[in-house]
Amino acid sequence: MRRQLPVWLGFIAGMLVIIARYFAFPGFTQVQKTLDNWAMYSGAAAFLMGMINLTIVHKTNIQRRRENWGASLVLLIAMFGYFIYGLFTGPDDKLFVSIFNATISPLGSAMFSLLAFYMLSAAYRAFRMKTLEATILLAAGLIGILGNAPIGAAISPWIPSARNWMTEILNTAAMRAVTIGTALGAYAAMVRILLGIERSYLGGRGD
Amino acid sequence: MKFFEKLDSLDVRWLYLLLAIVVTIPFFKPFGLPIQVDNMTRQAFDTIESAPPGSYVFLSFDFLPSTLTENGTQAAIVARHCFQRNLKVLVGSAESNNEGVQLAQSIIEPIAKEMNKEYGVDWVNLGFKVGGGLYVRSMIEDIIKANADQDFTGKKLSEMPIMQGIKSLKECEILASFTSLGGALNDFVAYLYSEYGNKVIAGITGGMITQYIVYLQSGQYKGILGGLTGAAQYEFLLGKPGKAIQGMDSQSAAHALFFVFVVLGNIGFYLKSKKRS
Structure with missing residues (x-):
């Protein structure tokens, strides 16, 4: 029963949404809207669950003086401090916005920009013409790199044209196949979940 | 040969330093290289340019601060164009990205002030709502209800002049998502373009172009801004x-x-392999 009930609930909810989407019967449409709302409320509740979970994990770290427990303390102070401050002041408060702009924004940008340094190092050390395939890949990569910035056109108008041709013709052919394949795979996964063949979402082993 | 041997054993930190210098110099001494406009960007520009004044545009901020340089600059220039064309701008995050709506406020507010556009009349920030695709679907029913009649700061949407001319997201002439994730674009195509024919514009990071350009060719997008170049x-x-x-x-x-x-x-x-053989 513990396994059968969620599978049946999933099947009924899934079928209702599918029928409402493809056939637009008035009654089903209303049920779909209600289910949509429930899913949105569940999503909102998940944020609270996440916060509770984080608090439990890091509280335990601090209580047991685990390695880097100081970082856990900083996390909890930052999380609850920002949360409580935001609750009282609202999202347009100057200090609330400043904290976000002065911490989250630059830290996020810095983490992402590090990629450029690693990519340069990796491209220099690993991008080698070892085989014919690697040589073709290298040539395509170099045309892509130069063609995606004004320097490509400054060197030769042929470079951006070649880059556009690769992106719009060669890439598109492959990407369409990948996209359609992924969609069919997702469809198959949906059918497996609806029919209760795939049950890993219930938290078990999927058997 | 010695030069290449030395180069091969070069400490990687020299490479990092060189890259940092090379990236920084143009900010002080620009080269002024000419900009060539590609078809993807031109289509996006023409789509906004051809929207009738007074029509509604939904700008979805679905990126994190990590791609602010790419998506933030895209959103800023598209918002400026919308204001210039006297379009009504709804701002939010169809991908339920709370950082996105915070960034949206910081990006749009100064542009709106500069162009004398009034909050609540010419533009509004709908704020963060959970749900992603479900949020989009509920906005197709009723934007105000889907947002619990509250904007970014908790003010009543139903009392704002901008909301008097629109009820559903399907009434938006154009929907644009500036994204490093992509989910909202799929929702716009599935729920709005396919059913109501709304125009969708994608503001994506440079690395996403290869994946999303197929939707431009199929006509499901009416323009793409790819990375900082776009x-x-x-x-x-x-x-x-x-x-x-x-x-x-x-x-x-x-x-x-x-x-x-x-x-x-x-x-x-090559020289090393030749020497070895």
């Missing part, structure tokens, strides 16, 4: 050079450095 091309088309055009010289310099080091690495590799 934003720079849009700034060029609008005749308003900004951060993106400024960043193009840095991008050119960095890409040229990549090119040089890949070529040098391969020459060294």
Whole structure:
């Protein structure tokens, strides 16, 4: 029963949404809207669950003086401090916005920009013409790199044209196949979940 | 040969330093390389340009601060164009990204002030709501209800003049998502373009172009701004050079450095293999 009930609930909810989407019967449409709302409320509740979970994990770290427990303390102070401050002041408060702009924004940008340094190092050390395939890949990569910035056109108008041709013709052919394949795979996964063949979402082993 | 052997054993930190220098120099001494506009950006520009004044546009901020340089500059120039065309701008995050709506406020507010656009009349920030695709679907029913009649700061949406002319998201002429994730674009195509024929514009990071260009060719998108390059091309088309055009010289310099080091690495590799054989 513990396994059968969620599978049946999933099947009924899934079928209702599918029928409402493809056939637009008035009654089903209303049920779909209600289910949509429930899913949105569940999503909102998940944020609270996440916060509770984080608090439990890091509280335990601090209580047991685990390695880097100081970082856990900083996390909890930052999380609850920002949360409580935001609750009282609202999202347009100057200090609330400043904290976000002065911490989250630059830290996020810095983490992402590090990629450029690693990519340069990796491209220099690993991008080698070892085989014919690697040589073709290298040539395509170099045309892509130069063609995606004004320097490509400054060197030769042929470079951006070649880059556009690769992106719009060669890439598109492959990407369409990948996209359609992924969609069919997702469809198959949906059918497996609806029919209760795939049950890993219930938290078990999927058997 | 010795040069290449030395280069091969070069401490990687020298490479990092060189890249940092190369990227920084153009900010002080711009090269002024000409900007070439590609078809993707031109289509996006023409779509906004052809929207009737007074029509509604939904700008979805679905990116994190990590891609602010790319998506933020795209959103800023598209918002400027919308205001210039006297379009009504609804701002939010169809992908339920709380950082996105915070960034949206910081990006749009100064542009709106500069262009004398009034909050609640010419534009509004709908704020963060959970649900992603479900949120989009509920906005197709009723934007105000889907947002619990509250904007970003908790003010009543139903009392704002901008909301008097629109009930459903399907009444938006154009929907644009500036994204490093992509989910909202799929929702716009599935729920709005397919059913109601709304125009969708994608503001995506440079690395996403190869994946999303298929939707432009199929006509499901009416334009793509790809990475910082796309934003720079849009700034060029609008005749308003900004951060993106400024960043193009840095991008050119960095890409040229990549090119040089890949070529040098391969020459060294070739000479080494020849010596070995």
